[in-house]
Amino acid sequence: MTPDTDASLPQGNGPLAGFVILDLTRVLSGPYCTMILQDLGATVLKVEQPEVGDDSRQFLPFEGDRSAYFALANRGKKSIALDLKAPKDRRVFEALLAKADVLVENFRPGVMEKLGYDWEAIRARNGRLVFASISGFGQSGPYRKKPAYDLVVQAMSGMMSLTGHPGQPPARVGTSLGDLAAGVFAALGIQSALLQRSTTGKGARVDISMLECQMALLENAISRFTLTGTSPGPTGAAHPGSAPFDAFRAQDGYLVITAGTDKLFKTFCGVIDRSDLLEDPRFADRASRVANNAALKEMIEDKLAAAPVAEWLSRLDAASIPAARVNSIKDMVNDPQVKARGAIAPLDGSQLKLACTPVLVDAETYPDRLPAAPELDEHHAEILAFAGL
Amino acid sequence: MTPDTDASLPQGNGPLAGFVILDLTRVLSGPYCTMILQDLGATVLKVEQPEVGDDSRQFLPFEGDRSAYFALANRGKKSIALDLKAPKDRRVFEALLAKADVLVENFRPGVMEKLGYDWEAIRARNGRLVFASISGFGQSGPYRKKPAYDLVVQAMSGMMSLTGHPGQPPARVGTSLGDLAAGVFAALGIQSALLQRSTTGKGARVDISMLECQMALLENAISRFTLTGTSPGPTGAAHPGSAPFDAFRAQDGYLVITAGTDKLFKTFCGVIDRSDLLEDPRFADRASRVANNAALKEMIEDKLAAAPVAEWLSRLDAASIPAARVNSIKDMVNDPQVKARGAIAPLDGSQLKLACTPVLVDAETYPDRLPAAPELDEHHAEILAFAGL
Structure with missing residues (x-):
């Protein structure tokens, strides 16, 4: 210029x-x-x-x-x-x-x-x-x-x-x-x-x-501290303000499931055949599910143990519940969406592949x-x- | 415009x-x-x-x-x-x-x-x-x-x-x-x-x-995978390509220490009174320290157990070795550098304080x-x- x-x-x-x-x-x-x-x-x-x-x-x-x-x-x-x-x-x-x-x-x-x-x-x-x-x-x-x-x-x-x-x-x-x-x-x-x-x-x-x-x-860690005087701590894969919103173990590995809203939670209970949880006051709303997350997680993992990750993902996808395998780098590189978008490109004169800067301007790939x-x-x-x- | x-x-x-x-x-x-x-x-x-x-x-x-x-x-x-x-x-x-x-x-x-x-x-x-x-x-x-x-x-x-x-x-x-x-x-x-x-x-x-x-x-996880065919995994607080570069437990809590180069490692061994490690072939260069990180970490934590975090930070600072307490949000909010720069500002009409967008253009605060x-x-x-x- x-x-x-x-x-x-x-x-x-x-x-x-x-x-x-x-x-x-x-x-x-x-x-x-x-x-x-x-x-x-x-x-x-x-x-x-x-x-x-x-x-x-x-x-x-x-x-x-x-x-x-x-x-x-x-x-x-x-x-x-x-x-x-x-x-x-x-x-x-x-x-x-x-x-x-x-x-x-x-x-x-x-x-x-x-x-x-x-x-x-x-x-x-x-x-x-x-x-x-x-x-x-x-x-x-x-x-x-x-x-x-x-x-x-x-x-x-x-x-x-x-x-x-x-x-x-x-x-x-x-x-x-x-x-x-x-x-x-x-x-x-x-x-x-x-x-x-x-x-x-x-x-x-x-x-x-x-x-x-x-x-x-x-995110809101500083504002939570200034509001409550208490420093938040680590929560593994769980969200501090939403549940179920975590990584869960299935038969052959881990997947994440995000069904924190009342509506998604209701659908999710149907998917894992535990609609009885909807009657349980410990899981009645977002705040109570967060408070009782440990108990909820145990019940969910008991059910998930019965089938592999791929099968649960297929059922969750059919119910429009956001979920995903905890991918290795290899899993991710071979993912159909990643391949379709071409977001990993080969480097000239090398066998390396690298992630592109994730900004598409007037382009689809x-x-x-x-x-x-x-x-x-x-x-x-x-x-x-x-x-x- | x-x-x-x-x-x-x-x-x-x-x-x-x-x-x-x-x-x-x-x-x-x-x-x-x-x-x-x-x-x-x-x-x-x-x-x-x-x-x-x-x-x-x-x-x-x-x-x-x-x-x-x-x-x-x-x-x-x-x-x-x-x-x-x-x-x-x-x-x-x-x-x-x-x-x-x-x-x-x-x-x-x-x-x-x-x-x-x-x-x-x-x-x-x-x-x-x-x-x-x-x-x-x-x-x-x-x-x-x-x-x-x-x-x-x-x-x-x-x-x-x-x-x-x-x-x-x-x-x-x-x-x-x-x-x-x-x-x-x-x-x-x-x-x-x-x-x-x-x-x-x-x-x-x-x-x-x-x-x-x-x-x-x-970072380089994708290029490492394309180079080796192996997906990298988690390493806690350690760096996959540098050691010592990790969180270590001292008498009253955790601190991080980054002394991965040969020069910093030599200084660090002096600070913890273990200059004998410089003679050990397991720690002779960056690659061997990475390979033998578990043994190295144990020896370091044995020494660090003798004093609180603050004392180690003072000694490391004097030796120009980058190190820091693993701060809670409260520790960070009260840090002298954070206060001096004013990077956390109060929100109007609220008791909340929030992090500012970290871009200073023609300004010091x-x-x-x-x-x-x-x-x-x-x-x-x-x-x-x-x-x-």
Whole structure:
């Protein structure tokens, strides 16, 4: 969108085609943010440390001599190796700064300042630039310079206190949601600043805290605490305010069943041939079913033990009760809906398949293939040409 | 941004100030999407069913006679009750359609078509409108008309297969991440379509599947499966590719410690006075520590039992090893960083406090207060005036 940017870089496909993202990020939260922007059509110029590159190029597992971990979040990006402490490379970086729409980084707060690229200096070079930073705790406050990893923000936010089974050791969300959520909210913040720029003509500073992104995903845990003074705890697979709404064991595995409303509960009792439960005052309404969930669950599992998951799913589906097998990754990859939508696509030059960014704009299916991640410094010449050097 | 929209509605503050969102959504995924847009400055016109309104107005817990659950995701929105099957109310809705920037709905696919508001009909009324739909499985594919709740997509996506402890019954992510993630990605998709419109002048159709949003948050589980043929399972609080990186029990509770790199592991062994572990070939590098994680964890917990969490955190902090208490919601709400940033704000006219949307644009702190959620039909006259009726 910046004048002169269309000279030398091929444009992506999608709603963000034409936007140029200058990307200093490493490992996961930042690369996931710019992966989303890339998937939506933006051109992402990944600036990496000479010789070593992004740390996650070393992360397991490997496919041949390349990290499959790195390939995931860096698909389709263009790589240039620059030493931001060397005057020659700084001139390249500054030429790119002047032309980009967005700069993203996830260093510890203070690093950009030390490099001479604080917000004032950056704004002076390109008043239309959106400068987004992702950090563990944000750019202000007493913890701003503390190191953080996914697990730290999952623990500190209270997310872990809600996850897992009561009486068991704490469990994390089984993926690095601390990083991934920060990446999505950063992409959201960047887009909002670009929309603001479309009116004001001015760039903006965007500050994303991994901790705060976890807090924003606690649903009503904070409001329940402020209302009652009591911290909610983990509930396994059960919903704290609805029952039956849980994972249940059938003959050959687990399925989830969500029949929390009075209407669905009535239908469900018919499906498991326990319509007598409707006369039981312990299960008369949503609140009493929540209070007596343990007894209810036992009665339900007694019935479910008589048939395999597939048979129960077929009966529940016929009764329009939302239910599902607790799928393994393999089950999910082979699911007919997943295949029909094409939401998992093969990666170019690899045997890997990856989930697409789950945003369809004017389309019914996802791309047939995802573009490969770059080798370190692969696009040096192309990016120099774009910079006008 | 549409001509004439500034006549009668007060504008919000933030990067999306001036954008008008016509909101047909109910319960959680859709309301969370439009809550984010509201927090970022957009004006959200919530269209509700006459007399009953959004189902979540009945959800527990209540504060006085109002649902605290509803208050969370509907703060700052303007409500109008319209019966989309009644000709008089349809005229109001169509006048709003002609003026809005965005239409969002989360009915089951097919409902909008039955109402006569399919994409072709909507586009004919307002060619600049972005029309976003959130559903369990998306607008296409064999499951498109199936009902879905949060737990269903957490189960079907494989997210639950990665969460909880090995050998235990399945656990969900302890909040309704199935809904919340769909809400965030929907907001992202809407913004991308608005950015596209700023170039093309044309609206777009945005299709968000709750299932695909969970799949996009599986980190590298899908690529690991495609590489090895084996579905990954749950690992409690441990990271599948890094150790020590887990929750550990100390004298008075749990803390997480992330010291997976060789350098951090060496420092950590010093902190717990077990530098002898550095000589043990089982712990010589990242891969061997992951393979021997159970033995390593036992040795670490033997040491940690000697002191309370606070003391270990102080020692780990001094050594720059990322670590944290497994906070309860109460611990988190009272954390100095959370207080300094103001990321939890009081809700007007209520004792509730809520997490702000975690995006700071040109700011160091969040709003002092969040605006109250509307009563059903509270803004009828104001919205009619905006519609020009």
